[in-house]
Amino acid sequence: MTHQWQRWLGTLVLGWAMGCGGPHAPRVGDNQLVNGSFESKLSGWWVATDSEGGTAQALSSSADEGALGLALFKGTGGWGSMVGQETAPHSAGQTYQLRARLRGQSGGERVSISFHGQGFEVETGPQWQTVEQLVFLPEESKNTTALISVTTDRATVHVDDVFFAPAEVEQGEADKAPENRVHNGSFESGLGMWNFWSSSDGQASTSPDARGSGYAGLVLSLGASGGSSVKQMLAEPVQAGEVYRLEVRVRGARGGEAVSLCLQVNQEPWDGPCLAVPVTDAWGHISGEVTIDEPFQDEPMGVMVSLFSEGSVQVDDVVVVRVQP
Numbered sequence: 001m002t003h004q005w006q007r008w009l010g011t012l013v014l015g016w017a018m019g020c021g022g023p024h025a026p027r028v029g030d031n032q033l034v035n036g037s038f039e040s041k042l043s044g045w046w047v048a049t050d051s052e053g054g055t056a057q058a059l060s061s062s063a064d065e066g067a068l069g070l071a072l073f074k075g076t077g078g079w080g081s082m083v084g085q086e087t088a089p090h091s092a093g094q095t096y097q098l099r100a101r102l103r104g105q106s107g108g109e110r111v112s113i114s115f116h117g118q119g120f121e122v123e124t125g126p127q128w129q130t131v132e133q134l135v136f137l138p139e140e141s142k143n144t145t146a147l148i149s150v151t152t153d154r155a156t157v158h159v160d161d162v163f164f165a166p167a168e169v170e171q172g173e174a175d176k177a178p179e180n181r182v183h184n185g186s187f188e189s190g191l192g193m194w195n196f197w198s199s200s201d202g203q204a205s206t207s208p209d210a211r212g213s214g215y216a217g218l219v220l221s222l223g224a225s226g227g228s229s230v231k232q233m234l235a236e237p238v239q240a241g242e243v244y245r246l247e248v249r250v251r252g253a254r255g256g257e258a259v260s261l262c263l264q265v266n267q268e269p270w271d272g273p274c275l276a277v278p279v280t281d282a283w284g285h286i287s288g289e290v291t292i293d294e295p296f297q298d299e300p301m302g303v304m305v306s307l308f309s310e311g312s313v314q315v316d317d318v319v320v321v322r323v324q325p
């Protein structure tokens with residue numbers, strides 16, 4: 001016999017599990033690709049290579065599931081061997097999930113995956129693996145191409161179950177900040193728009209554990225000395241004398257980690273103003289103004305979050321707003 005309170009508790013727990021009112025994981029829609037499993041051989045896909053001897057074939061030995069998969073071979077020279085298809089256009093500010101099953105013939109082959117001009121690179125292993133990332137498309141564009149390319153010379157990669165679909169993601173505080181020049185500043189679309197760099201064994205990934213607002217935030221780590229950074233180029237260039245307000249939320253794994261938030265040009269000598277970010281093991285919110293002191297005219301500028309001490313920090317809600325003139 002079920003008591004009333006047990007039923008009530010059951011309903012309550014179900015409500016929490018379903019995320020009633022709480023932030024939700026990306027809601028992924030329908031595959032935009034035809035024949036992503038290669039069961040109809042290469043139907044729907046075009047093939048291109050600028051390498052000598054490159055090929056793309058649907059083979060049973062390349063199947064992860066079903067009867068067929070794709071064997072994509074890059075020959076000698078050129079940039080790569082690729083398969084692609086045209087898909088329905090996106091609208092400004094949309095997020096897509098790109099997912100595929102990949103297996104390298106030897107392991108260590110480089111694969112480039114992109115959708116409408118935004119994408120990422122992965123290195124394969126000798127076993128089947130799922131690669132999955134979110135990409136963010138800031139503007140409308142005429143680019144409607146979905147692409148998978150092998151870019152390692154004389155290398156074969158096996159591909160199956162390619163799935164590219166729109167994803168509805170949460171809006172974090174940075175996404176709601178008026179005049180924010182940063183796209184995906186709350187890391188709701190994974191590392192979409194952000195480029196990662198590390199001098200030694202660092203990593204960048206997004207996780208609900210690192211949420212400052214919305215559903216996800218960034219985990220940035222550094223193995224030893226040097227630095228790890230994520231950087232995004234801003235859509236509009238800067239001018240000498242302009243003043244910008246920079247904001248970020250940071251929480252350290254231990255506290256005391258060395259973190260900076262900078263505007264930075266995209267070439268040596270990497271000039272640009274910075275804010276030091278004090279870090280504790282609780283969430284802190286930093287907001288400060290910086291002035292463009294260099295004699296820049298229409299200089300392309302990026303925003304960068306960097307970790308300079310061993311360990312890891314959680315980062316969320318990067319905001320860049322021009323306050324003067």
Ligand SMILES: [Ca+2]
Nearest residue numbers: 172186214216
């Ligand atoms: Ca967030």
